[in-house]
Amino acid sequence: MTEKLRVLTLNIHKGLSQFNRRMVIHELRDGLGALDPDIVFLQEVQGHNQRFALRGVWPGAQHEILAGNRWLHVYARNAVYDHGHHGNAILSRFPFVSFENEDVSDHRYESRGLLHSVVAIPRWRRNLHCVCVHLSLHERGRNRQLEAISGRLEELASRDLPIIVAGDFNDWRHRASAILERRLGMTEVSLARHGRAARTFPAVLPVLRLDRIYVRGFKVVSSQVHKGRPWSLLSDHLAVSAEIERA
Numbered sequence: 001m002t003e004k005l006r007v008l009t010l011n012i013h014k015g016l017s018q019f020n021r022r023m024v025i026h027e028l029r030d031g032l033g034a035l036d037p038d039i040v041f042l043q044e045v046q047g048h049n050q051r052f053a054l055r056g057v058w059p060g061a062q063h064e065i066l067a068g069n070r071w072l073h074v075y076a077r078n079a080v081y082d083h084g085h086h087g088n089a090i091l092s093r094f095p096f097v098s099f100e101n102e103d104v105s106d107h108r109y110e111s112r113g114l115l116h117s118v119v120a121i122p123r124w125r126r127n128l129h130c131v132c133v134h135l136s137l138h139e140r141g142r143n144r145q146l147e148a149i150s151g152r153l154e155e156l157a158s159r160d161l162p163i164i165v166a167g168d169f170n171d172w173r174h175r176a177s178a179i180l181e182r183r184l185g186m187t188e189v190s191l192a193r194h195g196r197a198a199r200t201f202p203a204v205l206p207v208l209r210l211d212r213i214y215v216r217g218f219k220v221v222s223s224q225v226h227k228g229r230p231w232s233l234l235s236d237h238l239a240v241s242a243e244i245e246r247a
Contacts, residue, residue, distance in 0.1 A: 002121055004221065004245045008032070009041040009166040009213055011134065011237040013051075014086055015062050018203055018236045023052070025059055028234050029066050032091075035226075037241060039119070040071065040091040041166035041213075043134040047075055050083040063089035074102030078134070079111040088115040088132040095120050097127055104148045106141030114149060123190065124246075127162050129153070133167035135176075142169070146176055150183035157184045162217035162246065168237065169212050176212065186214040189223040189242035198225035200238040211240050218244035 015025040023114040032040060045062045048159070052058035059065055067073040071091035076099070078087035099117035106112070117130040132148065135142045153163055165186065169176050174197065190198040190212070197209035206227070210234040213223070231238055 002123070004243055005039060005121075005218075006035075006037045006241060006243050007039045007041070007164060007166065007209060008035060008037040008239055008241040009211055010239040011043040011211065011235060012045060012062065013166040013235040013237065014044050014046045017233055023059065024234050025062055027230060029068060031234060032066060032231055033068075033070060035241060038093045039130060039164070040066075041130070041132040042066070042089040042091070043132065043168045044086055045075060045089040046084060046086045047077055048084040059192075063091070067091045070147065073101040074115065074117050076113055076115045078103075078105075078113040087113060090115060090117050090130055090132050090155075092117070092119050092130075094102060094122070095198050099128060102148065104145045106136050106138065106144055110136055110138075110141065112136060112141070112145060114145075115157040116152065129156055129161055129163045131163070132164040133169065135168065135170045137170050139173065139175075142171065143175070146179045150179065153184055157216055160217060164213065164215050166213040168210055170210055171212070172208065173246065174209065177214075180214050184216060186216045187220065189213045189220045189244070190225070190240065191214060193223045198223070198238075198240050199238065200225055200240060203232045203234075203236050203238050206238055209236060211237055213240055213242050215242075215244055217247055219246050219247045
């Protein structure tokens with residue numbers, strides 16, 4: 001029976017290196033493959049980009065490339081524009097039972113969604129609920145989105161179902177942890193293991209603690225922010241991973 005899971009979150013910056021110098025989606029695929037997580041939460045994933053396609057440099061839907069033959073995948077577009085769209089994606093070694101994207105945009109100039117998937121882990125009596133998020137740059141919007149997360153998951157938490165919420169929280173003031181702990185009884189993996197959230201942005205010299213993994217129903221065995229090469233060259237954010245065990 002699978003008791004431990006390795007999970008990872010990363011804002012992939014639309015598959016572009018820091019400062020948008022080049023497309024690095026294949027290097028990202030190799031990096032994820034080397035870490036071999038069970039579940040991956042991805043933000044700023046491009047489903048399509050007509051401009052790159054016309055220039056002959058569009059490799060295809062990024063979540064499909066990253067998943068390859070290793071993971072199953074779900075994707076939800078949030079930002080839609082004339083030449084394409086991007087959003088959140090979840091990759092999983094285990095089958096998806098369902099998924100839904102909830103629009104939590106605070107205003108029309110910043111499209112955001114909560115990608116909520118249900119994953120069936122072999123021989124688990126209860127399915128795992130995974131929510132991938134990319135929250136607002138503005139505190140008012142983040143607060144509303146955290147309320148939306150809490151409202152969506154409170155009934156599940158009351159039934160003691162296993163839950164993971166991960167992504168780019170843009171949480172400059174570090175308010176999310178208190179809200180999700182109080183409303184849902186969740187624990188942030190870096191806080192649990194190291195006493196503070198990991199510094200993940202900007203990737204070359206990380207200062208801000210933006211990328212998080214929150215869990216309920218698990219013991220945090222380990223957590224790590226992936227610094228240095230190749231990760232500092234593959235996005236403007238760093239990846240955060242954790243090994244968690246059913247509590």
